[in-house]
Amino acid sequence: MTGGRQRARRGRSHLRRRPGHAVLAALLVVAAASGCAAEAGDTGTGQGAKLQAGQPGAPADAPAAGALGTRAAQAERAKLAQAARAVAAKKWGLASTPLAPPAPPAVKPHITTRKGFEVEGQDDSLPPVFTTVPTKDKVVFLTMDDGDDKDPELLKMMSELNIPYSAFLSDYLVRDNYTYFKDAEARGVTLNNHTLNHRYMPGLSYEEQKREICDQQDIIEKQFGKRPRLFRPPYGNYNTDTLKIAKSCGITAVPLWAEEAFPDHMEWREEDLDLHPGDIILTHFRGKKDWKGSMPDLIRSVMKTVTDKGYAVARLEDYV
CATH class of the missing domain: 3.20.20.370 (Glycoside hydrolase/deacetylase)
Incomplete structure (x- = not known):
């Protein structure tokens, strides 16, 4: 049996800009929030790029080295990163500030094929x-x-x-x-x-x-x-x-x-x-x-x- 059957439909408003000083403030907050994260290299996500705050795949509350590795410092980094996200949300015209995701699970969940999406001869050896x-x-x-x-x-x-x-x-x-x-x-x-x-x-x-x-x-x-x-x-x-x-x-x-x-x-x-x-x-x-x-x-x-x-x-x- 096949998966979803609908075809995606095909189908730019002017972006709201904040004054230059607000954008600069956001960048400064992001820089503060990232701290030592830029030196952490691969965050365990499988990407070779060095992900910093403000980049997809870099959790706002990811642990950092040294003093920033303490729980209190991590909480402060998360607070600063979310403040930067709030500024960015205003700059880009979002209705509200996106919520920060939790830290990734230590163990990835076990995933199986959804019921009704199986193929003929389905078994656990096939990708779910x-x-x-x-x-x-x-x-x-x-x-x-x-x-x-x-x-x-x-x-x-x-x-x-x-x-x-x-x-x-x-x-x-x-x-x-x-x-x-x-x-x-x-x-x-x-x-x-x-x-x-x-x-x-x-x-x-x-x-x-x-x-x-x-x-x-x-x-x-x-x-x-x-x-x-x-x-x-x-x-x-x-x-x-x-x-x-x-x-x-x-x-x-x-x-x-x-x-x-x-x-x-x-x-x-x-x-x-x-x-x-x-x-x-x-x-x-x-x-x-x-x-x-x-x-x-x-x-x-x-x-x-x-x-x-x-x-x-x-x-x-x-x-x-």
């Missing part, structure tokens, strides 16, 4: 297909697909707000500007597999699927230095061959989505039309040429829903 990560933390995960719209304002916005997100890339949309995604990766974004050409997997032969999935693995590794662990099939459609091939070239999990975000609304998989701990939110790298809004507009909209419901955005790869 899921829409929600099992956790009691009041967190959700933001994911962006394809890679068409490459808005530099998105990179600035997410870094200043310190909101983590995961990218699932299709090479035919990314190859014209790998540099944009190298910048995103340097800011803490994990780059995952969404096939070469965004084709409907169950309609392809085994060899065609292998080219779409495994060749994209090779390209991402060559261009960005790391082979993905996560794969999302286009449109959420897959079959047994899809999962076997994905496993054969290094994929360990297949996250789909529980909600899909647009600049003007949210679409829900569950009948209660609500968020749940561990839900994965899908959206796309798309702008005004595809929908009524820019990437920053999209973030303003989805973060209002997330924050109003009392959730924080956490980093998917910290849990999967």
Whole structure:
């Protein structure tokens, strides 16, 4: 049985700017909050980049070396980082300040394929297909697909707000500007597999699927230095061959989505039309040429829903 069956819809307002001194104040607060974190190198997230406060994937309350490693100092750093996030939220026109996620779990949760999403011959050897990560933390995960719209304002916005997100890339949309995604990766974004050409997997032969999935693995590794662990099939459609091939070239999990975000609304998989701990939110790298809004507009909209419901955005790869 295949996963989600809906196709994502395609569809920039002027960004509210704060006076220069407010922006400078935010940067100073971030610098104070980061302290020794810049020297910590890999934070255990699997990224080689040195993540600092204000970058996705760098938890606001992550332990630091020396004096900042004390509990009181960590609490002060978290307070300062959240103050910086509040300033950034005003700068970028968010309705309220995003909540800070808890520290990542010491042990990642055990994930299994969601009931009803199994394939013929399903067993535990295949990568699990899921829409929600099992956790009691009041967190959700933001994911962006394809890679068409490459808005530099998105990179600035997410870094200043310190909101983590995961990218699932299709090479035919990314190859014209790998540099944009190298910048995103340097800011803490994990780059995952969404096939070469965004084709409907169950309609392809085994060899065609292998080219779409495994060749994209090779390209991402060559261009960005790391082979993905996560794969999302286009449109959420897959079959047994899809999962076997994905496993054969290094994929360990297949996250789909529980909600899909647009600049003007949210679409829900569950009948209660609500968020749940561990839900994965899908959206796309798309702008005004595809929908009524820019990437920053999209973030303003989805973060209002997330924050109003009392959730924080956490980093998917910290849990999967």
